[in-house]
Amino acid sequence: MEKLEPFSFSKRFEGVPLIGSAFAGEHPGLIPLAFGFPYPDSFSIDELAESSVSALRTAGTEALQYSGGPGQKKVLEWIRERSRLRSIHVDTDHILITSGSNQGIDLAARTLTDPGDAVWVDAPVYFGALRAFYLAQTELTAFPVDDQGLRVDVVEEALIEAAAGKRAMPKFIYVLPNYHNPAGVTLSVERRKKLAELAYQYNFYIIEDDAYVELNFGGEFLPSIYSFGPERVIYMSTFSKIVAPGIRMAWVISDPEVLSRIKIVKTDGLTSVFVQEMISRFLEKVDFEAHLKPLVEGYRLRRDAMVNAIHEFFGDEVSFEKPEGGFFLWLTFPPETDTTKLLHEAVKAGVSFVDGKSFYLVDKPTNNLRLAFSFCDEKQIREAIQKLAEVYKKQKNAVC
Amino acid sequence: MEKLEPFSFSKRFEGVPLIGSAFAGEHPGLIPLAFGFPYPDSFSIDELAESSVSALRTAGTEALQYSGGPGQKKVLEWIRERSRLRSIHVDTDHILITSGSNQGIDLAARTLTDPGDAVWVDAPVYFGALRAFYLAQTELTAFPVDDQGLRVDVVEEALIEAAAGKRAMPKFIYVLPNYHNPAGVTLSVERRKKLAELAYQYNFYIIEDDAYVELNFGGEFLPSIYSFGPERVIYMSTFSKIVAPGIRMAWVISDPEVLSRIKIVKTDGLTSVFVQEMISRFLEKVDFEAHLKPLVEGYRLRRDAMVNAIHEFFGDEVSFEKPEGGFFLWLTFPPETDTTKLLHEAVKAGVSFVDGKSFYLVDKPTNNLRLAFSFCDEKQIREAIQKLAEVYKKQKNAVC
Numbered sequence: 029m030e031k032l033e034p035f036s037f038s039k040r041f042e043g044v045p046l047i048g049s050a051f052a053g054e055h056p057g058l059i060p061l062a063f064g065f066p067y068p069d070s071f072s073i074d075e076l077a078e079s080s081v082s083a084l085r086t087a088g089t090e091a092l093q094y095s096g097g098p099g100q101k102k103v104l105e106w107i108r109e110r111s112r113l114r115s116i117h118v119d120t121d122h123i124l125i126t127s128g129s130n131q132g133i134d135l136a137a138r139t140l141t142d143p144g145d146a147v148w149v150d151a152p153v154y155f156g157a158l159r160a161f162y163l164a165q166t167e168l169t170a171f172p173v174d175d176q177g178l179r180v181d182v183v184e185e186a187l188i189e190a191a192a193g194k195r196a197m198p199k200f201i202y203v204l205p206n207y208h209n210p211a212g213v214t215l216s217v218e219r220r221k222k223l224a225e226l227a228y229q230y231n232f233y234i235i236e237d238d239a240y241v242e243l244n245f246g247g248e249f250l251p252s253i254y255s256f257g258p259e260r261v262i263y264m265s266t267f268s269k270i271v272a273p274g275i276r277m278a279w280v281i282s283d284p285e286v287l288s289r290i291k292i293v294k295t296d297g298l299t300s301v302f303v304q305e306m307i308s309r310f311l312e313k314v315d316f317e318a319h320l321k322p323l324v325e326g327y328r329l330r331r332d333a334m335v336n337a338i339h340e341f342f343g344d345e346v347s348f349e350k351p352e353g354g355f356f357l358w359l360t361f362p363p364e365t366d367t368t369k370l371l372h373e374a375v376k377a378g379v380s381f382v383d384g385k386s387f388y389l390v391d392k393p394t395n396n397l398r399l400a401f402s403f404c405d406e407k408q409i410r411e412a413i414q415k416l417a418e419v420y421k422k423q424k425n426a427v428c
Numbered sequence: 429m430e431k432l433e434p435f436s437f438s439k440r441f442e443g444v445p446l447i448g449s450a451f452a453g454e455h456p457g458l459i460p461l462a463f464g465f466p467y468p469d470s471f472s473i474d475e476l477a478e479s480s481v482s483a484l485r486t487a488g489t490e491a492l493q494y495s496g497g498p499g500q501k502k503v504l505e506w507i508r509e510r511s512r513l514r515s516i517h518v519d520t521d522h523i524l525i526t527s528g529s530n531q532g533i534d535l536a537a538r539t540l541t542d543p544g545d546a547v548w549v550d551a552p553v554y555f556g557a558l559r560a561f562y563l564a565q566t567e568l569t570a571f572p573v574d575d576q577g578l579r580v581d582v583v584e585e586a587l588i589e590a591a592a593g594k595r596a597m598p599k600f601i602y603v604l605p606n607y608h609n610p611a612g613v614t615l616s617v618e619r620r621k622k623l624a625e626l627a628y629q630y631n632f633y634i635i636e637d638d639a640y641v642e643l644n645f646g647g648e649f650l651p652s653i654y655s656f657g658p659e660r661v662i663y664m665s666t667f668s669k670i671v672a673p674g675i676r677m678a679w680v681i682s683d684p685e686v687l688s689r690i691k692i693v694k695t696d697g698l699t700s701v702f703v704q705e706m707i708s709r710f711l712e713k714v715d716f717e718a719h720l721k722p723l724v725e726g727y728r729l730r731r732d733a734m735v736n737a738i739h740e741f742f743g744d745e746v747s748f749e750k751p752e753g754g755f756f757l758w759l760t761f762p763p764e765t766d767t768t769k770l771l772h773e774a775v776k777a778g779v780s781f782v783d784g785k786s787f788y789l790v791d792k793p794t795n796n797l798r799l800a801f802s803f804c805d806e807k808q809i810r811e812a813i814q815k816l817a818e819v820y821k822k823q824k825n826a827v828c
Contacts, residue, residue, distance in 0.1 A: 041692065065493055065494050071489065090674075093466070094465050142541070163692070275492065283775045289441055299676070378667035
């Protein structure tokens with residue numbers, strides 16, 4: 029056997045940052061505020077077990093076979109009906125089941141772009157989406173977020189520049205409108221409407237990542253961006269936050285032309301027919317509102333525990349927008365704080381979070397961090413925030 | 429709202445052929461010899477139902493959660509042990525669970541290549557793989573297959589030309605060594621060994637698609653290509669043919685450097701943890717050899733029914749290699765026959781198959797076609813071959 033020469037892998041890996049720090053701290057006893065996971069008690073195990081048996085015993089031959097279709101009919105119909113709450117009125121031919129929302133984001137990005145194309149995102153931005161856009165070898169530009177979500181006015185200025193040939197026109201803009209990951213904020217109705225209008229005017233798409241929409245702590249449901257621009261929005265949502273992530277089932281809503289292309293790029297075949305049959309039965313079996321209510325209440329109580337603990341242990345040292353839903357709270361420290369350094373000490377003290385810089389395009393220190401209130405219980409959350417405050421104060425005093 | 433301009437989608441779709449004719453014929457009463465599907469009775473529905481309940485009741489909290497790992501430990505261990513039968517001796521860090529083999533092919537292709545890179549395939553070739561390679565925007569060259577599988581001698585000549593700068597060196601060669609889809613043939617041991625040596629010598633990868641290996645009708649198990657070149661082979665196999673396609677579970681075996689890159693491109697997260705837990709319990713519950721034996725026997729009986737019917741109804745009009753395993757029989761007609769035209773008439777008469785040209789890079793008529801003996805029962809198979817022979821003879825006489 030000859031000596032093995034090095035092999036030159038695809039260039040698509042060159043732009044992909046590794047997100048190491050976020051999940052570095054899997055020490056025993058660590059309270060993981062890094063994990064954007066549902067809390068374990070949120071899973072309806074008995075109902076899912078009954079649904080899986082029912083799926084296999086009554087439709088096993090179909091559920092276990094290959095299928096070329098867009099998804100199980102009753103699941104598609106459930107999504108269609110539920111989407112009306114987001115002011116989305118479509119037939120099931122506008123819906124495709126995907127293996128998680130991340131897959132949908134990846135497929136949509138590769139459907140809309142070629143390497144070198146411009147893609148615009150908000151900042152901070154969900155790093156799973158960023159990774160997909162880097163892998164698609166797109167050129168990313170980030171736009172700021174305030175307490176009303178993405179600054180659509182800044183986006184419009186840039187579009188005017190692009191139309192004047194001063195910068196590349198984006199193929200799409202990625203937006204997470206409800207209970208933003210990581211910023212926790214919600215995009216205002218005015219901005220949704222305006223963004224959709226801009227998509228028509230300047231001929232780009234919007235990828236609307238609506239993963240957290242059902243986890244609403246009491247406010248009204250806002251109309252989706254899709255409802256203002258169905259021909260230029262690819263809308264996504266998921267069962268991960270309302271049933272379970274381990275089933276890997278999400279969906280894309282878009283016009284059939286886009287869906288037909290997404291289906292071509294989707295090389296894993298139809299997302300598990302068996303799991304779809306199971307979820308179909310689960311959705312038939314449960315009263316969905318009754319299922320959702322305690323789930324959302326569980327997240328609201330955790331959010332409250334986190335907010336209260338931050339007030340108790342940090343006082344005025346930090347600032348944040350109180351999230352009205354979702355999984356995350358975005359904490360801002362005084363400008364001199366470097367949350368990547370803070371993370372290092374926090375993990376030693378028994379708390380993890382994701383440092384702010386993981387959510388930006390530029391690799392430089394930031395004074396923000398993301399806390400997930402979704403996974404731990406209220407006692408753990410209080411304890412973790414107390415520890416985090418101790419670590420922060422110690423580090424601050426060491427600097428002074 | 430302004431008038432909507434056309435949108436320019438990704439160029440990756442330009443090279444992708446639609447495989448329409450293969451699945452055109454979903455008429456009632458049609459006998460689908462086009463479908464490369466397991467036969468319905470092959471599914472162990474009761475055992476899978478028990479396994480799904482057991483997975484949820486004993487490990488529901490983990491099975492329903494997010495996970496970042498390579499796969500469920502016991503499933504990985506089962507694959508490791510089973511792979512020894514292919515002369516593959518690896519630890520579980522060399523194994524990654526994927527959502528079907530097609531996903532593995534797509535991920536491997538995008539890990540190894542950039543658009544414009546050369547990829548070599550055999551011809552005829554599985555169209556699912558072709559589609560992935562077109563989507564990856566690679567430049568394809570096809571090499572002939574004979575009764576011993578891929579003509580490795582022809583490949584070597586081309587590699588010598590590539591080394592001399594007369595053509596592009598491939599980044600990988602795609603091979604389906606056992607019970608080839610569609611050609612039904614098996615790659616000889618000598619050619620496996622030679623191909624692995626060439627991969628080291630000329631520094632390319634081999635994607636070894638071993639989807640059908642367990643469906644062996646009595647011959648010996650040959651060592652995998654991987655066993656001759658572990659540093660330059662990405663091996664794939666699947667639960668689709670031995671448990672069920674609807675669960676969407678397959679695996680990739682490769683060195684950890686390649687796997688770490690494949691994991692980055694795999695944006696659907698870990699393939700359903702719940703399904704993995706279920707299959708883990710299924711594999712614990714069943715005696716796998718006892719499970720496999722009637723399954724393989726079912727395919728062998730169907731193969732025999734097809735071979736006998738071809739002899740009975742076609743006589744010497746057609747030729748084929750008798751498949752020693754797998755799902756498919758590749759039928760060759762006299763040179764003047766156009767199987768695409770034949771398909772058109774066959775569907776009207778109540779039989780479907782896949783015309784030969786769907787398995788080639790060049791869009792021109794061929795005198796071959798693929799018959800799947802995997803899905804229909806023996807009575808249906810005989811009836812379908814009889815109908816097919818009638819259609820063929822009618823068309824032949826019309827031409828004369």
